[in-house]
Amino acid sequence: MEKKLDALLGRRHLNKSKFKALVKHAIYRLAVLKSQRRAWCSIAHSDVVQLLNLGHHDRALLWVEQVIKEQNTLDAFVMIEGYCHLLLDRLELIQEERSRVCPEELKEAVSSLVYAARRCGQFPELQEMRTIFTS
Numbered sequence: 001m002e003k004k005l006d007a008l009l010g011r012r013h014l015n016k017s018k019f020k021a022l023v024k025h026a027i028y029r030l031a032v033l034k035s036q037r038r039a040w041c042s043i044a045h046s047d048v049v050q051l052l053n054l055g056h057h058d059r060a061l062l063w064v065e066q067v068i069k070e071q072n073t074l075d076a077f078v079m080i081e082g083y084c085h086l087l088l089d090r091l092e093l094i095q096e097e098r099s100r101v102c103p104e105e106l107k108e109a110v111s112s113l114v115y116a117a118r119r120c121g122q123f124p125e126l127q128e129m130r131t132i133f134t135s
Contacts, residue, residue: 026125083109
């Protein structure tokens with residue numbers, strides 16, 4: 001009866017193996033995106049140095065602002081990756097929760113990932129995790 005009710009209400013039971021694969025794929029995508037952004041930051045940093053040497057301080061300031069934004073994005077990716085690793089470590093705890101209440105020690109990770117999913121369009125895995133968590 002509970003399965004029928006969940007199906008009617010659109011709630012899904014957590015499939016442990018699929019969720020684990022989803023989180024691992026998100027971690028892999030994060031690694032790729034982080035390496036791309038680090039490469040861009042490295043190139044932009046050398047461009048800023050060249051612009052400063054040439055005396056183009058205004059243009060260098062614009063590049064520095066972009067580098068700072070990219071560094072902030074990289075920091076957010078590191079946090080998201082940490083939360084994904086925490087979910088993998090605590091997967092058994094998530095699976096055990098019969099009352100459909102988020103375990104206390106995972107509330108920060110889950111809420112942060114739901115928040116990040118709305119702001120990171122390049123992460124279909126986060127979108128899917130958000131759907132799972134909100135259902």
